[in-house]
Amino acid sequence: MTGYSTHKVKSAPFLVKVTHSKRRGHFTMPVQHYHEHYEIYYLLNGERNYFIQDRIYAIKKGDIVLIYKNVVHRTIDSSIPDHERLLVDFTDEALNAVSSKERALLLQAFDMNSPVIRLEPYEQIMVEHLLNKMLQEEQAKAPGYNICLRAYLLELLVLLVRLRGQKRKSLAETIEASDPLHQKISEIVQYINGHYSQELSLTTLSKTFYISPYYLSRLFKRVTGFNFVEYLNLIRVKEAQKLLQGTDMKIIEVAQRVGFGSVAHFGRTFKSITSLSPSDYRKTFKSTREPATEG
DNA sequence: ATTGTACTTTGACTTCCTGG
DNA sequence: CCAGGAAGTCAAAGTACAAT
Numbered sequence A: 001m002t003g004y005s006t007h008k009v010k011s012a013p014f015l016v017k018v019t020h021s022k023r024r025g026h027f028t029m030p031v032q033h034y035h036e037h038y039e040i041y042y043l044l045n046g047e048r049n050y051f052i053q054d055r056i057y058a059i060k061k062g063d064i065v066l067i068y069k070n071v072v073h074r075t076i077d078s079s080i081p082d083h084e085r086l087l088v089d090f091t092d093e094a095l096n097a098v099s100s101k102e103r104a105l106l107l108q109a110f111d112m113n114s115p116v117i118r119l120e121p122y123e124q125i126m127v128e129h130l131l132n133k134m135l136q137e138e139q140a141k142a143p144g145y146n147i148c149l150r151a152y153l154l155e156l157l158v159l160l161v162r163l164r165g166q167k168r169k170s171l172a173e174t175i176e177a178s179d180p181l182h183q184k185i186s187e188i189v190q191y192i193n194g195h196y197s198q199e200l201s202l203t204t205l206s207k208t209f210y211i212s213p214y215y216l217s218r219l220f221k222r223v224t225g226f227n228f229v230e231y232l233n234l235i236r237v238k239e240a241q242k243l244l245q246g247t248d249m250k251i252i253e254v255a256q257r258v259g260f261g262s263v264a265h266f267g268r269t270f271k272s273i274t275s276l277s278p279s280d281y282r283k284t285f286k287s288t289r290e291p292a293t294e295g
Numbered sequence B: 001a002t003t004g005t006a007c008t009t010t011g012a013c014t015t016c017c018t019g020g
Numbered sequence C: 001c002c003a004g005g006a007a008g009t010c011a012a013a014g015t016a017c018a019a020t
Helices: A101-107 A121-140 A144-164 A179-197 A202-208 A215-226 A228-248 A249-255 A263-274 A278-288
Strands: A016-023 A038-052 A057-060 A063-067 A073-076 A083-091 A116-117
Touching: A016 A121, A038 A121, A057 A063, A057 A116, A057 A179, A057 A228, A073 A215, A083 A121, A083 A144, A101 A144, A101 A202, A116 A144, A121 A144, A121 A249, A179 A202, A179 A228, A202 A215, A215 A228, A215 A278, A228 A263, A228 A278, A249 A263, A249 A278
Parallel strands: none
Antiparallel strands: A016 A083, A038 A057, A038 A063, A038 A073, A038 A083, A063 A116
């Protein structure tokens, strides 16, 4: 299985969505690894390793993980396979009711440098209470449930911002897996994130990091959940999406800029990840956007 | 824990072709 | 001219298994 080959990556039709899932046995997300919406992940039971951006976090029961939009992430099995989690996904539009100043405050709950908040038991109770209310609304779908969900979301974000404020020290170091292998891969991922526009191969990487290419290949997969090429393509396509949105660069220029030597191959890879060709992607983005009057 | 072998699968890139 | 699909080739990556 190749992970993401055929799934659709359409723009999210929801504002706020709550999902609960309980997994038995080993499991890794069969879903998109980055997306336009924000994600709040709360682990009710079990343990998971969570790859976010360029680090691996050992997530325990009662941890809350906040994924900013378009950040690459993936959960990976840890030694304990069973787990239970709650997921809150929401889009920028879900925060339309508040002013931009308030929005900025709410989004302080998301911190790229420490995406994980380890909650004290009494904090867990508060958060779980709120999340359960959200889940009930989501499931019952009584009239106005969407309004409730948005209201609860605001409450949740305020709560998280306050909790973050109280926790003065960044807990990233303690939550980050102390496994030296993880640190090694983390370094390598950071290297890839910074050098994706150049030619990168398993062999060149293995030379810069003094590790055999065979071992690197297997280690990378085990730790991040991604194959090397799979990850590299993901990063390149993600960057290409930015360029297609934000610039008028020609497709061929975009391809070269993000590290693809051939446009044809770029197009194919882009489509396999986003389900749209680069030009279609640019078109849908431009038509989705309000015909800007502000300049 | 780390590397290598041997094998299969996938990727990278070409070339040629279609259509706007 | 530009975007992109199809098919083919060779190289690289991925992996089950073995060895150190």
